Amino acid sequence: MRIYNLASLLEQYGDQFFILEFNHLFVASSIREEVWLLQRKNDLALIDRIIQQAAGFNLLEVDADRDFETYSGGQKAILGCLLTLELIRARGIEGLNVLLSNILDSISDDNRVKLMQLFEKIHSSHHIRLFAQKSNQLQEIFSENDRT
Amino acid sequence: MIVPKNSYRLQDRNLNFEVADDFDFNNSSTCYYLRGGNGFGKTSFLEKIVIPALKVANRQYLYIGQDIRTQLYTLRALLSMQGHKISDTDEYELLKIWVHQGQTARTFIMDEFDKYFPDYHFIFDWSRSFIQNYIIVTHQHLQPARTGAEGLEATHVIFELIGFDGQFKNVRVRKESYDNVKV
Numbered sequence: 001m002r003i004y005n006l007a008s009l010l011e012q013y014g015d016q017f018f019i020l021e022f023n024h025l026f027v028a029s030s031i032r033e034e035v036w037l038l039q040r041k042n043d044l045a046l047i048d049r050i051i052q053q054a055a056g057f058n059l060l061e062v063d064a065d066r067d068f069e070t071y072s073g074g075q076k077a078i079l080g081c082l083l084t085l086e087l088i089r090a091r092g093i094e095g096l097n098v099l100l101s102n103i104l105d106s107i108s109d110d111n112r113v114k115l116m117q118l119f120e121k122i123h124s125s126h127h128i129r130l131f132a133q134k135s136n137q138l139q140e141i142f143s144e145n146d147r148t
Numbered sequence: 149m150i151v152p153k154n155s156y157r158l159q160d161r162n163l164n165f166e167v168a169d170d171f172d173f174n175n176s177s178t179c180y181y182l183r184g185g186n187g188f189g190k191t192s193f194l195e196k197i198v199i200p201a202l203k204v205a206n207r208q209y210l211y212i213g214q215d216i217r218t219q220l221y222t223l224r225a226l227l228s229m230q231g232h233k234i235s236d237t238d239e240y241e242l243l244k245i246w247v248h249q250g251q252t253a254r255t256f257i258m259d260e261f262d263k264y265f266p267d268y269h270f271i272f273d274w275s276r277s278f279i280q281n282y283i284i285v286t287h288q289h290l291q292p293a294r295t296g297a298e299g300l301e302a303t304h305v306i307f308e309l310i311g312f313d314g315q316f317k318n319v320r321v322r323k324e325s326y327d328n329v330k331v
Contacts, residue, residue: 023215058185060312061162073214073260074186074287105263106214108185108287 013099013138017131018084022073022102025080032064038087046086053082053118057111077106081115085122093126100132116141149173149205151198158196162315163189165197168322173207173255179282179295184307188319190285191259193307198283202255209255210247210275216264240270247274254278259285272297 006024013019028034031050035043047064054062057078059071068076081103088096098119104112122128123142130141151171157164171180182190191214202209213219220239223246227234232245256279262268266288276297295302304324311318 023217058309059187060317061187061315072187072189072191078186102263105287106186106260108183111186112287 009101017097017099019099019101020077020080020084020103022077022106025076026068029067029069030065031062031079031083034083038083039090043090046090049086050079050082053086054079057114074106074108074111077103078111078115081118085118088122088126088128093128095127095129097129097131099138100130102133104132149201149207151201156197157316158189158192161189161192161196162317163192164316164318165189165193166310166318166320167197168320171198173202173205173281176301177280177299178301178303179284179297180303180305182283182285182305182307183287184319185309188307188309188317190307193321194257194259194283194285198257207255208250208253209257210250210253210279211257212243212259212261214259216261243271244274247271250275251278254280255283256281257283260287262286262288269296272300276300 006021009019009021026034028037031047032042035047035050039046051062051064059075059078062071062075062079068079071079081100084098087093104115107115119128119130120142123130128142132139132141150173151167153167153170155164155166172178182193184190194211199209199211220242223242224234224237227242227245234242234245237245253275256271256275258268258271261271261284272282272295282295282300306322306324308320308322309317310320
């Protein structure tokens with residue numbers, strides 16, 4: 001199988017990684033609903049931070065209640081990552097292994113650089129290790145050893 | 149079939165396009181590489197401008213969308229109903245059967261196909277005999293000056309954000325010389 005199979009991806013990596021998969025980024029249909037499900041409250045501060053961060057990626061039309069399906073694929077990938085980063089901060093999660101599946105190739109060059117800068121920050125502050133699939137190989141982007 | 153340079157407003161996508169060049173699907177054998185920022189309307193340009201124009205011109209096309217998995221599930225079911233034994237067939241073979249069945253098509257559209265198949269030259273091998281134009285949406289850093297397929301010219305197209313009025317994005321779509329393509 002050249003294209004990933006969700007069941008095998010979870011079977012292979014589900015125990016060790018928090019997986020962000022391009023085609024399965026969200027459970028709910030908007031940022032507000034997603035945050036509500038994950039935080040169990042209407043966390044306005046967290047929602048605001050996601051929207052503010054998104055503007056830095058030229059996602060100018062982001063709205064808490066806008067249906068995820070009205071965003072482009074790359075925009076959804078960025079929003080999924082921003083949601084994850086902000087949740088890690090809000091909950092003070094440490095030592096998580098994050099696996100990006102088909103995310104980075106969905107994002108334009110300039111936005112990829114910005115996203116990596118955010119992941120690098122969270123890697124340093126929260127011991128987060130970041131992995132991505134490249135040519136069906138798992139590649140570590142930020143490891144514990146190069147934490148600053 | 150030509151998508152002429154013009155202004156296009158996509159009300160339901162909150163996008164205004166200023167298409168600065170004609171896109172000629174009649175007289176040239178071209179591979180268009182579409183690049184640009186996230187949300188600048190590459191897929192919308194395909195689905196709301198190019199594909200409707202292809203339909204009006206009765207020009208058949210093959211389209212592999214971003215959510216390739218759903219498409220492959222559908223394809224697997226369709227080919228099964230047609231009597232193909234595809235239960236153990238991998239995606240590569242599945243696509244091959246599909247492409248070979250699509251020989252009346254003259255345009256082949258792939259939206260971020262290269263993230264699943266970084267070396268996708270096999271698509272040209274399978275289809276070059278009947279496909280005149282390819283349209284490839286990509287975020288890959290390096291795209292070729294030449295397609296590598298015989299007689300197929302590479303044309304790079306860039307989507308640039310030129311304005312946002314709080315609701316609509318204004319995006320310029322123009323051809324870009326290879327020298328200016330960021331590598």
